Amino acid sequence: MDGEPLSTLCTPALVVDVDKVKKNAQRMIERCEKLGVQLRPHMKTHKTLECADIMTGGSRRCIVVSTLAEACFYADHGFDDILYAYSLPFDKVERCAILSERLELFQVLLDHPDALEQLKKRPLRDGRLWHVWMKLDCGNGRAGILHSEPEALRLAQAIAEEAGVQLTGVYAHCGNTYNCKGVQEIQAVAKETTSFTLQFMEKLKAVGITCKSSIGSTPSCSHPVQDMAKLSEVHPGNFVFYDVQQSLIGSCGVEEVAVRVLTRVIGHCPHRNQLLIDCGWTGLSLDGAGKLPTGYAVIEGHPNLKLLSMTQEHGRVEPISGKLDYSMYPLGSLLTLIPYHSCATAMMHPVYHVHSEGILVGKWIPTRGW
Numbered sequence: 001m002d003g004e005p006l007s008t009l010c011t012p013a014l015v016v017d018v019d020k021v022k023k024n025a026q027r028m029i030e031r032c033e034k035l036g037v038q039l040r041p042h043m044k045t046h047k048t049l050e051c052a053d054i055m056t057g058g059s060r061r062c063i064v065v066s067t068l069a070e071a072c073f074y075a076d077h078g079f080d081d082i083l084y085a086y087s088l089p090f091d092k093v094e095r096c097a098i099l100s101e102r103l104e105l106f107q108v109l110l111d112h113p114d115a116l117e118q119l120k121k122r123p124l125r126d127g128r129l130w131h132v133w134m135k136l137d138c139g140n141g142r143a144g145i146l147h148s149e150p151e152a153l154r155l156a157q158a159i160a161e162e163a164g165v166q167l168t169g170v171y172a173h174c175g176n177t178y179n180c181k182g183v184q185e186i187q188a189v190a191k192e193t194t195s196f197t198l199q200f201m202e203k204l205k206a207v208g209i210t211c212k213s214s215i216g217s218t219p220s221c222s223h224p225v226q227d228m229a230k231l232s233e234v235h236p237g238n239f240v241f242y243d244v245q246q247s248l249i250g251s252c253g254v255e256e257v258a259v260r261v262l263t264r265v266i267g268h269c270p271h272r273n274q275l276l277i278d279c280g281w282t283g284l285s286l287d288g289a290g291k292l293p294t295g296y297a298v299i300e301g302h303p304n305l306k307l308l309s310m311t312q313e314h315g316r317v318e319p320i321s322g323k324l325d326y327s328m329y330p331l332g333s334l335l336t337l338i339p340y341h342s343c344a345t346a347m348m349h350p351v352y353h354v355h356s357e358g359i360l361v362g363k364w365i366p367t368r369g370w
């Protein structure tokens with residue numbers, strides 16, 4: 001209930017520090033303003049209206065989503081200028097067409113000529129154009145057409161020349177910044193991705209095509225390089241929550257992480273020198289694979305505790321060294337987990353409990369599905 005302390009919550013519970021969320025969002029807005037580049041924040045981490053309002057400064061414009069369910073959710077609540085940044089799924093073309101006909105600016109992304117064929121088969125009504133971003137792989141090694149391949153230029157030209165279709169931009173996601181440690185490594189990847197993207201933009205210009213360009217990830221946009229000012233947009237998302245993973249990469253300090261999972265001690269197992277907690281993988285996710293020195297999460301204020309393993313509804317906690325002092329962890333006592341990957345952890349929860357300085361101020365309900 002609003003006005004109550006966090007300790008009144010049933011556990012496991014995802015709690016969001018709204019002051020940190022606002023601070024993280026504001027910092028990114030200011031960083032992009034200073035750089036002179038448009039911020040198009042990604043909604044995938046939280047998938048809520050409230051957080052989207054904070055990230056867009058209330059404009060409800062210029063966002064990226066990872067699922068069509070997110071796109072529809074935001075469209076239904078008055079958001080526009082939405083980029084569905086996922087290689088066009090052929091089973092969802094009709095739903096994309098309906099959104100394109102309904103919104104002022106709904107944008108899709110593709111990285112294969114067959115996807116363009118799908119759009120050609122479904123011309124939009126009332127003379128509307130399909131707004132298309134082409135996904136470029138600049139070293140991330142996931143979706144996208146390799147920046148150096150001649151096919152990339154050919155596909156961009158085909159999109160630009162197609163009637164009823166507009167090449168809106170080129171999109172490169174530098175997810176390879178997640179392999180970095182420290183600002184120097186992050187900035188090297190940011191620089192390389194920017195440079196490959198800008199080189200591609202030059203190739204487009206040489207054949208008479210101009211459109212937007214966008215790169216980004218939370219690590220690269222937390223420590224942008226000056227060259228990124230030459231891009232049209234950046235598209236980070238995780239920064240609004242951050243997490244332990246980001247603190248290890250060097251994107252943020254652990255004190256900037258805005259989310260926690262509250263859990264309670266539900267068992268003492270002295271024969272194994274372990275505690276049981278009521279947070280299993282349904283409350284935290286298995287992301288991170290337990291590779292932190294403290295296992296699957298950081299247990300706030302207890303640096304000697306490790307979340308060793310989880311089953312669906314149970315977690316096993318043991319000391320990193322020494323014998324557990326069970327008097328410090330009575331049954332029913334609260335522990336606070338800082339998640340390894342906040343996007344994955346948030347996905348496990350149907351409601352986020354929002355607080356300011358430990359006092360509950362509301363609930364955010366995320367959208368789910370694809």
Ligand SMILES: Cc1ncc(COP(=O)(O)O)c(C=O)c1O
Nearest residue numbers: 042085173217218235236237238
């Ligand atoms: C295509 C795409 N764009 C943008 C983002 C946002 O990046 P980050 O999560 O590092 O903020 C992601 C994240 O996975 C993504 O997959």
